[in-house]
Amino acid sequence: MRGVLMLLVVLALAASGWSGRAAARQQGAAVRIVDFAFQPESLTVEVGATVTWSQAGQAPHTVTSETRLFDSGRLAAGQTFAFTFTTPGTFAYRCEVHPARMVGTVVVQGSAGGPLPPGSELRGGQGEAVFGDAQARSNQVHLVIQGVQPPAGAAATVWLAAGPGGPQRLGTLALDTRGNATFTYTDGQHRNLIALFDRMTVTAETGTGAQPAGTELLRGEVNAAATVHIRHLLAGIEVTPKSTPLATGLLEQTALAAEHARLARAAVQNNDLAAARLHLEHVVNIVEGERGPNFGDLNHDERRDNPGDGFGVLTYAELAIQHAQLAMDAAPRDETVKLHGGHVITSVRNAVGWAREARDQALPLFRAGNGAALRQPVDGIAALLSQALEGRDVNRDGRIDPVPGEGAAHTAYNHAQLMASITLTAAAVVAPAPAVTPALALTPGPSPVIGRGVAEASGTRLVLIALAGTAAFLLVLVLAAWRLGGRRAR
Structure with missing residues (x-):
């Protein structure tokens, strides 16, 4: 009898103690979100663990499961997101804003880290x-x-x-x-x-x-609705010379204008005023294009020199903004197109501002009478067109971002390519799960703090709770019988 009692006590304690062990697992793990990575990228936890992601980056990021099991939405700096994993499996996730660079994996193990039971997600x-x-x-x-x-x-x-x-x-x-x-x-x-x-x-x-x-x-x-406009940016469009793509034309014509600004600066340093004025004419005509109000024979040598393609930096920029916006409008729910389309527009606007400023500084110089009057302005023009091409690192963080005051023509081109990024996915394969007794298939309501993860309670918890109740009931019966037997013996 004493052995039976001990066995029942152990069963009761083990079952009732399950919630304490589950609570320990709920403490889970932490992932730090930085620009542009999850730290750590991969981690292993037990069933019932809560993983908390903390946003430490400056750019917006998301924590989004490949199967949409969980999705944080956009997180700003300082915000957190938590999710509780209630079933074993391997769960891949990514940042929807930066899907090419920011990916992570959570491996959820069954009890004691053993083999995954039926019902596990096979990615x-x-x-x-x-x-x-x-x-x-x-x-x-x-x-x-x-x-x-x-x-x-x-x-x-x-x-x-x-x-x-x-x-x-x-x-x-x-x-x-x-x-x-x-x-x-x-x-x-x-x-x-x-x-x-x-x-x-x-x-x-x-x-x-x-x-x-x-x-x-x-x-x-690539998003089907946005493809035609992305191709106008990167593959070709009939309205430009030789059907040059808009983002490509902007990049190449800005680079050409920057080159002639450098040539003008070198000519001033050599006191060759005629050559300096010629290259400044090239700068204005490349920036404006043949339809620009200032295009023409600016150095009065009876030629309208233009080494560009005649379309103009400003015209390429105007159409690049237009078609990036058209792509975004065509695919309003596509995060990749929306994000990088916005980056294209911001970067092009930066480039336009610097190119216009360079043009405006060049126009008065055709009246300058000596090299000294040209030297400082030409240096500034060369710097502005270099910025229009490559951008500038305003906050000195070691990179040029597609934000106001930083990104430029090169940034716009790169983000146009990112608009064409392809995300590859596969349907999850789920092994057959054992049938669950209806009486034990109750699902508790979701936690207001953790979210959907807690709502997906496993049958294991319910089974153990039932075992705990059964063990306690049997223990009461056995104790009662034992006491009754003792009284009869007396």
């Missing part, structure tokens, strides 16, 4: 593709992949597809043991990949064919 992976330049405009794509697990004997193969150029096999991923990889493809024919493709897939291939034949692991595409 199909995720990825982000960003276009860039390598000896040509947008002829390169860089891909970051996480959590891809192709079947045994198959290779994870990357394809660009859709549009006039697809599909095209880019190569296979060298996956590590966690299914992560980085991959860069450079088009050997120097083709503009944004002009040719708008979709990317990763498939499990056993052959080397020119068409995808295996199971699709990941897929993603």
Whole structure:
């Protein structure tokens, strides 16, 4: 009898003590959000743990699950977000504002960190593709992949597809043991990949064919509604000379104006006033374009010299802003297009301000009579057009951001490419879960502090609570029987 009593007491204490252990797990872990990373990027916790993200960066960031299980929304500096994980599995997340650079993973283990039980989330992976330049405009794509697990004997193969150029096999991923990889493809024919493709897939291939034949692991595409305007920025548009893309034309014409400002400065240093005035004419005509009110023979040599394409920095800028806004309007719910489209507009406006100021400072100099009168203004013009091209680091943080007073033509071009970023996702695969007894399938209401995570209470807690009650009830019965037996013995 004493042995039975001890066993029941142990069961009761173990069951009733479960909530204390769960509370210890609820203390969870902390992740620090900085510009532009999660620290740590990956962490492992137990079921029931609460993870708290603290926003320590200056830029806005989000904590968004790939399956939308949790989403913090935009967090400003100093804000926090917490989520409680109630089921085992691997949960990938990212910052929706900076999806190419800011990704993280939370691994939630079952009891004692053992194998995951049925019902665990088996992730199909995720990825982000960003276009860039390598000896040509947008002829390169860089891909970051996480959590891809192709079947045994198959290779994870990357394809660009859709549009006039697809599909095209880019190569296979060298996956590590966690299914992560980085991959860069450079088009050997120097083709503009944004002009040719708008979709990317990763498939499990056993052959080397020119068409995808295996199971699709990941897929993603440029926002369909915004694609036409993104291509006007980066691939081409009929209204410009040689159908030059707007962001590209702005970058190249601003660079040309900055070059001639430097040539004017060098001519002043050599006391060559005629050459200085000629290059200043080039600066004004490149900035204004042939339809500008100040375009013309400014140095009175009976020629309207213009080494630019005639469209003008200011005209490229005006249309670049217009088409970035059109892309944003066409895809109002696309965070990538909305964010980087705004960055394009801000950076172009900065460049326009500096280019106009350089033009305005150049116009009076055609009346200057000597090199001394030109020297200081020409230095300022060269500095302004350098800023219009590359921007300036106002807050001295070591980078040029797409914010007022910093980003410029180069920044605008880079963020136009980021508007074309492709986020690759796969549907989650969930193993069959065991049937739950209806009486134990109650779900407590959500916590007003933690959010949806607490609302998803596991059946394990309910089972243990039931065991605790049963054990306590049996203990009372046995104690009563024991006392009754003792009285009879007396």
